[in-house]
Amino acid sequence: MTAYRRRSADELARRVAADIHDGAIVNLGIGQPTRVANHIPAGREVILQSENGILGVGPAPAPGLEDYDLINAGKQPVSMLPGGAFFHHADSFAMMRGGHIDICVLGAFQVSATGDLANWSTGEPGAIPAVGGAMDLATGARQTWVMMDLLTKQGASKIVERCTYPLTGVGCVKRVYTDLATLACTPQGLQLVDLAEGLDLAELQGLIGLPIQA
Amino acid sequence: MINKIAGSVAEALAGVADGATVMVGGFGTAGIPNELIDGLIEQGARDLTLVNNNAGNGEAGLAALLRAGRVRKVICSFPRQADSHVFDSLYRSGEVELELVPQGNLAERIRAAGAGIGAFFCPTAYGTELSRGKETREINGRHYVLEYPIHADLALIKAERGDRWGNLTYRKAARNFGPVMAMAARKTVASVHEIVELGALDPEHIVTPGIFVKQVVLVERKATQAGGVRA
Numbered sequence: 001m002t003a004y005r006r007r008s009a010d011e012l013a014r015r016v017a018a019d020i021h022d023g024a025i026v027n028l029g030i031g032q033p034t035r036v037a038n039h040i041p042a043g044r045e046v047i048l049q050s051e052n053g054i055l056g057v058g059p060a061p062a063p064g065l066e067d068y069d070l071i072n073a074g075k076q077p078v079s080m081l082p083g084g085a086f087f088h089h090a091d092s093f094a095m096m097r098g099g100h101i102d103i104c105v106l107g108a109f110q111v112s113a114t115g116d117l118a119n120w121s122t123g124e125p126g127a128i129p130a131v132g133g134a135m136d137l138a139t140g141a142r143q144t145w146v147m148m149d150l151l152t153k154q155g156a157s158k159i160v161e162r163c164t165y166p167l168t169g170v171g172c173v174k175r176v177y178t179d180l181a182t183l184a185c186t187p188q189g190l191q192l193v194d195l196a197e198g199l200d201l202a203e204l205q206g207l208i209g210l211p212i213q214a
Numbered sequence: 215m216i217n218k219i220a221g222s223v224a225e226a227l228a229g230v231a232d233g234a235t236v237m238v239g240g241f242g243t244a245g246i247p248n249e250l251i252d253g254l255i256e257q258g259a260r261d262l263t264l265v266n267n268n269a270g271n272g273e274a275g276l277a278a279l280l281r282a283g284r285v286r287k288v289i290c291s292f293p294r295q296a297d298s299h300v301f302d303s304l305y306r307s308g309e310v311e312l313e314l315v316p317q318g319n320l321a322e323r324i325r326a327a328g329a330g331i332g333a334f335f336c337p338t339a340y341g342t343e344l345s346r347g348k349e350t351r352e353i354n355g356r357h358y359v360l361e362y363p364i365h366a367d368l369a370l371i372k373a374e375r376g377d378r379w380g381n382l383t384y385r386k387a388a389r390n391f392g393p394v395m396a397m398a399a400r401k402t403v404a405s406v407h408e409i410v411e412l413g414a415l416d417p418e419h420i421v422t423p424g425i426f427v428k429q430v431v432l433v434e435r436k437a438t439q440a441g442g443v444r445a
Binding site for chain 2: 050051052053054066067068069070071075077080086087088089090092093094096097121126128129130131132133134135136139140166167168169170
């Protein structure tokens with residue numbers, strides 16, 4: 001086994017942000033994806049959409065300046081950039097479902113090689129299901145990217161041949177950014193985009209257990 | 215003369231029937247019409263179907279309505295939160311029914327009700343558990359699921375300013391479900407923090423035209439509090 005180094009959470013966020021083009025309209029999911037906002041390369045103008053009716057979401061306000069009428073989908077206080085706009089929920093989801101959002105970045109429990117996404121329910125008996133906007137975003141954004149650790153705490157690959165958790169969307173994920181590699185999901189399966197430092201394709205393939213096109 | 219200004223929350227909510235479907239605006243901390251929810255608790259209607267994005271937080275507001283045993287069914291997109299324990303226990307004990315709806319479908323089904331749409335095809339949730347048993351259709355190579363509107367007897371929403379015709383403006387992300395819920399209910403009651411003279415709201419800036427609003431009630435402005443714990 002070679003000695004490879006996992007990307008840290010900030011390195012992963014920076015890796016995702018590097019692929020967001022100037023002028024993109026982006027929706028960042030709750031949790032890890034929110035971090036991407038801090039790493040948009042200088043000189044790129046990116047508009048962040050929040051499902052609860054905001055375009056032009058800005059950074060978190062300084063402590064004491066929070067306005068709880070101005071929050072993001074994760075219910076955290078945010079600020080507003082000049083040029084931003086408010087709108088109601090049906091318009092917000094029309095932006096997603098109508099293909100007006102260029103990129104959404106979501107977390108995931110599992111992604112299949114062909115881009116099926118499972119990120120809303122583990123399907124455990126007795127668990128209370130909650131879906132929020134995940135299905136609308138996954139299906140509606142022009143590109144859906146997933147950002148996650150490749151392996152579970154038990155070492156199992158979260159990129160799988162077929163999702164065993166309940167699906168959020170079918171064939172909707174274009175790219176998966178992980179701590180160990182970036183991969184494209186295609187109807188033909190996985191394609192390698194890049195690898196973490198010190199990791200080679202054979203070893204990655206061993207971790208995932210699926211063919212990966214170089 | 216048209217005057218939709220109610221003298222009190224109780225007056226605005228008089229006559230809510232048992233078995234009513236009630237939409238309640240709000241997302242996270244923003245746009246929750248707390249005073250109207252308290253008024254509904256006081257008014258006493260039971261066996262309600264509640265339509266909201268969530269299913270109550272902490273002990274107050276919708277959680278209090280649920281705890282009082284007044285809700286038969288919840289239609290929402292995200293019931294489970296760190297502090298949704300009131301709903302959680304009622305759901306687990308089978309005392310409250312849940313219809314889980316993807317958030318965009320929730321908003322669009324509400325909008326469709328207000329717009330007189332019989333049903334619509336939408337790609338969200340195709341191939342997932344949440345479209346099980348629903349009619350689907352392939353249109354131009356893409357798969358869609360048939361979704362029906364959600365109508366309500368009553369909508370409770372929080373706006374910022376209103377006038378006696380029921381015209382409304384909102385504040386920031388507190389707008390969320392307010393405008394579509396106002397359209398979808400037979401009776402919409404809006405709480406506002408300021409009642410202004412007719413003509414004072416710039417017609418270019420009115421977000422919900424008064425045609426969608428039955429009653430406007432003034433409530434004291436309190437700073438929206440932190441809360442709505444992250445999922």
